[in-house]
Amino acid sequence: MYPSRFDYDAPSSIGEAVAILDRSGGEAKVMAGGQSLIPMLKLRFASPERIVDINNIPGLDYHRLDADGTLRIGALCRHEDLEFSETLAESHPTLYAAAAVVADPIVRTRGTFVGSVCHADPQGDWAATMIALDGRIVAVGPNGRREIPMKDFVLGPFTNALAYNEIAVEAVIPPAKGKARGGYLKLERRIGDFATASVAVALDMDGDVVRRAGCALAGVGGKTIDANAAISVLNGKPLTPDNIEAAADAVAAAADPRTDHRGSAAYKRQIVKTFVSRILTSVARTEQKAA
Amino acid sequence: MALDELKIGGMGASRRRVEDNRFIRGKGRYVDDIVLPGMLHMEILRSPVAHARIKSIDTSAAWEVPGVRLVITGDTMASRNLAWMPTLSYDTQAVMATDKVRFQGQEVAAVIADDPYIAKDACSKIVVEYEQLPPIVNPFQAQSPDAPLIRDDKETQTSNKIFDWEIGDKAATDRAFEEADVVSKLELHYPRSHPSPLETCGSIADYDRATGKLTVYMTTQAPHIIRAAVAMVAELPEQMIRIVSPDLGGGFGNKVPVYPGYVISILASILTERPVKWIEDRSGNLISTGFGRDVYLQGEMALRKDGKILGVRMHTISDHGAFYADAQPTKFKIGLMHSAFAAYDIPAAHLTSEGWYTNKAPGGVAYRCSFRVTEAMFFQERMIHAAANDLGMDQAEFRKVNLVKDDMFPYRTAFGFLTDSGQYGKCLDVALEAIGYSTFKQEQEEARKRGKLLGLGISTMTEPLGAGNSREYDIIGIKMFDSAELRVHMTGKAILRTGAKTQGQGHETTWAQIVAHELGIPADDIVVEEGDTDTAPFGMGTYASRSTPVAGAAVAMVSRKIRAKARKIAAHLLEVSEEDIEWELGRFYVRGNNERGVTIQDCALAAYSNVPDGMEPGLENNAYYDPPNLTWPFAAYLCKVEIDPQTGVWDVLNFVAVDDCGVRINPMIVEGQIMGGLTEAYAMASMQYITFDEEGNCIGSNFMDYLLPTSWETPGFELHEVVTPCPHHPIGAKGVGECATVGGPAAFVNAVMNALEHTGVRNVDMPLMPNRVYEALQTGQDVSGAPPVKGE
Numbered sequence A: 001m002y003p004s005r006f007d008y009d010a011p012s013s014i015g016e017a018v019a020i021l022d023r024s025g026g027e028a029k030v031m032a033g034g035q036s037l038i039p040m041l042k043l044r045f046a047s048p049e050r051i052v053d054i055n056n057i058p059g060l061d062y063h064r065l066d067a068d069g070t071l072r073i074g075a076l077c078r079h080e081d082l083e084f085s086e087t088l089a090e091s092h093p094t095l096y097a098a099a100a101v102v103a104d105p106i107v108r109t110r111g112t113f114v115g116s117v118c119h120a121d122p123q124g125d126w127a128a129t130m131i132a133l134d135g136r137i138v139a140v141g142p143n144g145r146r147e148i149p150m151k152d153f154v155l156g157p158f159t160n161a162l163a164y165n166e167i168a169v170e171a172v173i174p175p176a177k178g179k180a181r182g183g184y185l186k187l188e189r190r191i192g193d194f195a196t197a198s199v200a201v202a203l204d205m206d207g208d209v210v211r212r213a214g215c216a217l218a219g220v221g222g223k224t225i226d227a228n229a230a231i232s233v234l235n236g237k238p239l240t241p242d243n244i245e246a247a248a249d250a251v252a253a254a255a256d257p258r259t260d261h262r263g264s265a266a267y268k269r270q271i272v273k274t275f276v277s278r279i280l281t282s283v284a285r286t287e288q289k290a291a
Numbered sequence B: 001m002a003l004d005e006l007k008i009g010g011m012g013a014s015r016r017r018v019e020d021n022r023f024i025r026g027k028g029r030y031v032d033d034i035v036l037p038g039m040l041h042m043e044i045l046r047s048p049v050a051h052a053r054i055k056s057i058d059t060s061a062a063w064e065v066p067g068v069r070l071v072i073t074g075d076t077m078a079s080r081n082l083a084w085m086p087t088l089s090y091d092t093q094a095v096m097a098t099d100k101v102r103f104q105g106q107e108v109a110a111v112i113a114d115d116p117y118i119a120k121d122a123c124s125k126i127v128v129e130y131e132q133l134p135p136i137v138n139p140f141q142a143q144s145p146d147a148p149l150i151r152d153d154k155e156t157q158t159s160n161k162i163f164d165w166e167i168g169d170k171a172a173t174d175r176a177f178e179e180a181d182v183v184s185k186l187e188l189h190y191p192r193s194h195p196s197p198l199e200t201c202g203s204i205a206d207y208d209r210a211t212g213k214l215t216v217y218m219t220t221q222a223p224h225i226i227r228a229a230v231a232m233v234a235e236l237p238e239q240m241i242r243i244v245s246p247d248l249g250g251g252f253g254n255k256v257p258v259y260p261g262y263v264i265s266i267l268a269s270i271l272t273e274r275p276v277k278w279i280e281d282r283s284g285n286l287i288s289t290g291f292g293r294d295v296y297l298q299g300e301m302a303l304r305k306d307g308k309i310l311g312v313r314m315h316t317i318s319d320h321g322a323f324y325a326d327a328q329p330t331k332f333k334i335g336l337m338h339s340a341f342a343a344y345d346i347p348a349a350h351l352t353s354e355g356w357y358t359n360k361a362p363g364g365v366a367y368r369c370s371f372r373v374t375e376a377m378f379f380q381e382r383m384i385h386a387a388a389n390d391l392g393m394d395q396a397e398f399r400k401v402n403l404v405k406d407d408m409f410p411y412r413t414a415f416g417f418l419t420d421s422g423q424y425g426k427c428l429d430v431a432l433e434a435i436g437y438s439t440f441k442q443e444q445e446e447a448r449k450r451g452k453l454l455g456l457g458i459s460t461m462t463e464p465l466g467a468g469n470s471r472e473y474d475i476i477g478i479k480m481f482d483s484a485e486l487r488v489h490m491t492g493k494a495i496l497r498t499g500a501k502t503q504g505q506g507h508e509t510t511w512a513q514i515v516a517h518e519l520g521i522p523a524d525d526i527v528v529e530e531g532d533t534d535t536a537p538f539g540m541g542t543y544a545s546r547s548t549p550v551a552g553a554a555v556a557m558v559s560r561k562i563r564a565k566a567r568k569i570a571a572h573l574l575e576v577s578e579e580d581i582e583w584e585l586g587r588f589y590v591r592g593n594n595e596r597g598v599t600i601q602d603c604a605l606a607a608y609s610n611v612p613d614g615m616e617p618g619l620e621n622n623a624y625y626d627p628p629n630l631t632w633p634f635a636a637y638l639c640k641v642e643i644d645p646q647t648g649v650w651d652v653l654n655f656v657a658v659d660d661c662g663v664r665i666n667p668m669i670v671e672g673q674i675m676g677g678l679t680e681a682y683a684m685a686s687m688q689y690i691t692f693d694e695e696g697n698c699i700g701s702n703f704m705d706y707l708l709p710t711s712w713e714t715p716g717f718e719l720h721e722v723v724t725p726c727p728h729h730p731i732g733a734k735g736v737g738e739c740a741t742v743g744g745p746a747a748f749v750n751a752v753m754n755a756l757e758h759t760g761v762r763n764v765d766m767p768l769m770p771n772r773v774y775e776a777l778q779t780g781q782d783v784s785g786a787p788p789v790k791g792e
């Protein structure tokens, strides 16, 4: 690989990293797992003057639950950490399901959750889960910390709300109001392929009634599709076949796919519908069994 | 006592691959591992557009970049008469564009610099002004009366057509169709795919002005032909050219042609008087080098009610890209397409073909395809599938009626090939039994209750491997024999060289096994070397599954020459006449007295220390082998799939492969070849293709778009064998490298089509991506995959 010339820093604290970014006046790029940045450098789609590698900063490779159930994912938590996380397996079905289908096993050892959300790829998996779960990003810049709700974080394809001198240090996912249920389904042509279409569904259940339903889609629009409004038809309702069908239709309508070599817009919409309905049906079945 | 052949690593031993010792340690020596003193680095600037006139090229900013030593454009090449070169199909191909660019990715300029980073930086500083022309991405656009003329460089060219060609007996075929009870028809597109060896192409050209010698380290499957080609193109004396093909990271046909990059690096070295290294990047490899397939196949079959095939008509329309640069026997314009239906007893056949220029990369006939045999066999098995359905006959039964029977060999096919041997029916029976054919219908019913569609597909085929006998085959006039040279050293160890060139097939392991079989020298005592034209005997290289059928036969023949001389030496050592000498593996003994003998090693020592009067010392020889015929392996591939009708996603439940490739030298390696081939077959059937949009942009220019299956999605394969020794090969072996890639795809596709049978759909073009399968299910219509891709 022959990228353009760049300078390289590997600071050992967030303060130092932010200072370098600030000095570089927008010509530097943060590198976390490098699994999106390095391909961009290789193709010379990105030619930053400086790379600020945050991998030497201690204390960022965590994911943990607060006492109230808030999930915090540090900037160096790798996809693989989530894939094999016992915490997630029990508490966060949507994230846990997604972790196994992000990229391939090799990429998952390096790529980070936060880096993926920052990358804001319309086909990226994690941003979709973050929107469905109503998460937020914690950013640190020269003026201190701020929290950015996910709905304001992804501005467009490959564009996020961070200022050039800010680093995302943590992703925060609020606790479920009730039982957390949900899932993630992805249609890919091969392991390591980005989504032709994928669906993240997160439900807060109160008995057999949906208290809050969240949903977002990847691969079927110019940016990650926020389908929270569409799936809110389920709010306050049980997961009956009719309600599931209505929700699947509403979400499919919110998709904005294009016809390309992966399939027609109609096909991708159909996949979205099928996946929403499969996730909801499977939740309904498990709830029934439990009851 | 004779040696135990398996213990010395002879025939039939699943000996571990000796080359893997270095490969798995990361100690392979590929072109890019070679560093020469003073070496410069070359980067090629490629056209971003598919069809455009070049108005101007400004290289001044590139020359200014510190570390740049040379910038080459089409004009530089033209000034040396190197802007164009001949192709292996008697066409011409641009080495570097001078007038027009004719496909996306065509070579437009090159920068030679102190390191590859600088070369790449400087490339981006070259300004090319293009005047865009309408791009043509399929042969049907090429035929349109207002299509632009792609090859306006050729004085005699007035349209985009390259050739018309035909073979077979038209009159007899017409008669067959008149007599038919049922006529079955099928049309399909076999999409463009790419061999994608993990190592891309590259070269290091090292021209030494003092000696006048040009050494080129090159990723080539056929170094000796390249030497001849370079001598002709660069007008250098052949003895002053040395081509070295070091370890190759896969070839699959991609490394047969002469690529512009090689030629440019040679000129760059001549001009700079320094070694120049060129290593192609992944996209360069995918968008500009030898692809496979891209053929439209149409056919019909004349059938009698009882299931007998009376005749076949085929018409093919092939898309050759901007230059007709196939490597194939010169007699056959569309390669060995007429090997189609060779496994079946069909009285009459007629094939017509047309070839067209388009604005796509040139150089088809690659990818384990043995001169278009892949397309031929794919069409054959898809047509057989359709015909059985049209007759309402069971797929296996229909094949059994029509497959050539064991007692019919040698069998002359309707297109004129002579197939040598086989037990086709037995192979099919083994496969049917293994997959549980008899209970499949029931399984299918049960699956339907679960909401799943099950399908079972069969592909049975023979193919012509081992190009080829010199009566029929040549490449640019050079006969397609091959060679081996064996030197037995004083201590009974040996070095063997052949004119073939291994790229992962394991020649270093298997050639030694053939020698071990013939001479009883343990395989571990034999070093195999290939790929250096200064040391190896002349040969045509490795492709078309030809190494074992041709070079492998030469290895056996040279070993026999060595044995003949050793026998004379043995007689001398044992003080008996030659007629009284008997051979058993590894030693000669006196007839009637097995105790009194000498080993082959004793003879080797004597060859250098104690030869009989009048005999030349030494124990070495060579053999050139011109095969009497092609070898005809057979395979039965059966596949069972399950489709999820709501998404079109299909999974392989079971895949059974029964291969008869004659005698197996190293069963483990044979199985590896079959597994690899089936994986490629699965790739083409399910995900892998190169397509183009309306602008002529190549979709599939990187591994995120051009999909190679990983171990994750590749299904398991259940392998079985049947052995019918090749009657005309010295050790009874047939080619096997390509069988699975050639015969595999139809098994997957037929399985999916079988699952879709209730919809009335006759064909879905490969790759059978879920969206295509879903579309077929929804609409009940055939799904075409031909470019341009649908967009918005």
Ligand SMILES: Cc1cc2nc3c(=O)[nH]c(=O)nc-3n(C[C@H](O)[C@H](O)[C@H](O)COP(=O)(O)OP(=O)(O)OC[C@H]3O[C@@H](n4cnc5c(N)ncnc54)[C@H](O)[C@@H]3O)c2cc1C
Binding pocket: A029, A030, A031, A032, A033, A034, A035, A036, A037, A038, A039, A075, A101, A102, A103, A104, A107, A110, A111, A112, A113, A114, A115, A116, A117, A118, A119, A123, A124, A125, A126, A162, A166, A167, A168, A169, A192, A193, A194, A195
């Ligand atoms: C072969 C392959 C297949 C893939 N398949 C998928 C897939 O199927 N689904 C999917 O979702 N992803 C896929 N990816 C992308 C992968 O998930 C990446 O890991 C992820 O997108 C980016 O995370 P990273 O840590 O590697 O970020 P990097 O590559 O290091 O950075 C990506 C971008 O985010 C910025 N950034 C990173 N971290 C921070 C931070 N803490 N603060 C501010 N900015 C930051 C960088 O500056 C850069 O612009 C694939 C990647 C590869 C190579």
